[in-house]
Amino acid sequence: MAVSKVVLYYAFTPLADPDAIRLWQRDLCESLGLRGRILISKHGINGTVGGELGAVKKYLRKTRDYPAFKHLDVKWSEGSGLDSSQSYPQAPHGVSLDFPRLVVKVRDEIVSFGAPDEMLVDHAGVKGGGTKLTPLQLHELVAEKGDDVVFFDGRNSFEAEIGRFAGAVVPDVSNTREFAAVLDSGVYDHLKGKPVVTYCTGGIRCEVLSSLMTSRGFGEVYQLDGGIVRYGETFGDSGLWNGSLYVFDNRVSIDFTPDAAVIGQCHRCGASTNRMQNCTEVSCRTQLVVCAACAAVSAPECPEHVGMIAG
Numbered sequence: 001m002a003v004s005k006v007v008l009y010y011a012f013t014p015l016a017d018p019d020a021i022r023l024w025q026r027d028l029c030e031s032l033g034l035r036g037r038i039l040i041s042k043h044g045i046n047g048t049v050g051g052e053l054g055a056v057k058k059y060l061r062k063t064r065d066y067p068a069f070k071h072l073d074v075k076w077s078e079g080s081g082l083d084s085s086q087s088y089p090q091a092p093h094g095v096s097l098d099f100p101r102l103v104v105k106v107r108d109e110i111v112s113f114g115a116p117d118e119m120l121v122d123h124a125g126v127k128g129g130g131t132k133l134t135p136l137q138l139h140e141l142v143a144e145k146g147d148d149v150v151f152f153d154g155r156n157s158f159e160a161e162i163g164r165f166a167g168a169v170v171p172d173v174s175n176t177r178e179f180a181a182v183l184d185s186g187v188y189d190h191l192k193g194k195p196v197v198t199y200c201t202g203g204i205r206c207e208v209l210s211s212l213m214t215s216r217g218f219g220e221v222y223q224l225d226g227g228i229v230r231y232g233e234t235f236g237d238s239g240l241w242n243g244s245l246y247v248f249d250n251r252v253s254i255d256f257t258p259d260a261a262v263i264g265q266c267h268r269c270g271a272s273t274n275r276m277q278n279c280t281e282v283s284c285r286t287q288l289v290v291c292a293a294c295a296a297v298s299a300p301e302c303p304e305h306v307g308m309i310a311g
Contacts, residue, residue, distance in 0.1 A: 002093030004079030006036075006050035006249065007060065008229060010110065010204040012125040013044045013068045018106045021045065025063075026104040032059050035099035036249075039110045043121045045069065046110035046204055048249065050079045050096030068123075075202050075229040080251055098249040113208050114177040118215065130198060130210030130221035135234040138197065138224060142240070145195055152191075154179075154200035154209040155246075158287045162253055162264035162274045163228075163243030165199060174286070179209060183216050195220045201245065203227035232256035244274040246287075252276050266291040 015021055018040045025038050029049060034056065036049030049059065063069050082094035108116045120127040133141060142149050151168035153160050160170040169191070171182050182188070196218055198206040206223040213221050224231060228245050235241070236257040243263040244253040253274050262272045266289055273291040 002082055003053040004050065004082050004096060004098075005053050005056045006048065006077050006079045006096070006098055006251075007056055007074055008048045008077070008202040009060075009072050009074040010046040010202070010207075011044045011069050011072045012110075012121050012207060013123055014121055015040065015042055015044060015068060018042055022104050022106050026102070028059060028062060029102050029104070032056075033095045034059055035096045035102045037099070038104045040104070040106050041108060041110045041116075043116075043119055044110055045072075049102075050098045050249070052082060052093045073203065073226065075226060075233075077229070077247075077254060098251055100250070109208075111204050111208055112176055113179060113205075113212065115180050115208075115212065118212065119208065120211075126207045126211055128211045128214055129207055130196075130214060130223040132225040133197065133222050134225055135231045135239070138222075138231070139239070141195065141197070141222070148194055150191055150194050150196045151240075152188075152196050152198045152209075152213075154198045154205045156287075158276075158289075159201075159246040161289050162276060163241070163245050164263075165240050166242055168199075176205060176208075180212060183212060189217075192218050193220075195222065197222045197224060199224040199228060199231075201227050201247065202229050237261065246276065264289040266294055268294040 021040050032051065032055040034049045034051040036047060038045065038047035038049065060074060064072055080097045083097055084094040151165040153164060153168050153170045156174055157170055157172050164170060171179065173179055173182060196213065198210045198221065200206045203224065203226050206227065210221045210223040228241065231239065231241055232245065237259050242261050244255050244260055246253050253276060262274050264272065264274050266273050269291065271291045273289060275289065275291060276287050277290045277295060279286040279288055
């Protein structure tokens with residue numbers, strides 16, 4: 001039986017011709033039957049793709065053959081399966097069910113903080129970012145400094161509703177472009193004298209966020225290397241992480257073990273759930289925590305749109 005896998009990866013490295021990289025990556029993925037989303041800029045590459053195990057391995061091998069991507073940071077997870085009705089010459093078992101299509105684009109940023117001119121990247125990665133901590137080093141920092149350590153969530157606030165580090169600060173942002181303004185507002189200036197650990201799904205958002213914080217006077221900034229994914233690979237649900245991890249594909253969320261805590265609460269009835277669903281309002285991009293029972297009654301709408309409809 002064919003095994004389906006999903007990989008999350010990135011590399012901050014100067015790229016002289018992002019569009020040439022885009023064409024190469026698109027053709028490579030299409031030849032292997034991989035689906036997903038890949039963003040490329042002059043600062044590097046950021047992607048998540050899924051497909052048959054052998055095809056994913058071949059993709060990574062060929063991508064890492066390119067010198068700039070030799071040290072690609074990669075995290076693996078289980079896929080939902082393969083669509084056997086669609087296949088390619090090098091992917092006879094079909095394509096990933098976790099992604100509707102393949103998207104490969106060139107952007108100003110490979111993670112959209114709206115601050116491309118603040119980014120300084122060389123062949124070693126982002127310059128001026130926080131100190132990277134492995135999951136074990138994170139535990140050592142907490143053991144040394146105790147409650148002084150501040151966990152700072154670098155994701156959209158809705159992602160934290162179903163999973164987060166215990167006691168984490170979760171900024172009220174709906175997308176990464178809002179972080180710079182929040183930091184500039186001074187609302188978190190009281191943290192500038194504390195050890196702050198930024199964390200996000202796979203680590204890439206914290207590469208940028210930690211550099212933004214450092215340049216704004218936060219004196220002791222760290223970033224969880226490899227993000228929540230690598231932490232979960234190391235400690236499962238026996239460490240400092242609570243709940244499920246939101247992911248941007250058809251799986252919606254993943255658990256590290258069967259013992260994962262359920263910390264999300266249905267926005268309608270308050271029941272415990274890790275289930276998330278899009279608001280039905282076409283113009284709204286809000287993700288809502290909605291239990292299966294409430295979703296079965298009617299499609300979810302966020303409170304703002306319900307209020308508008310009610311007058």
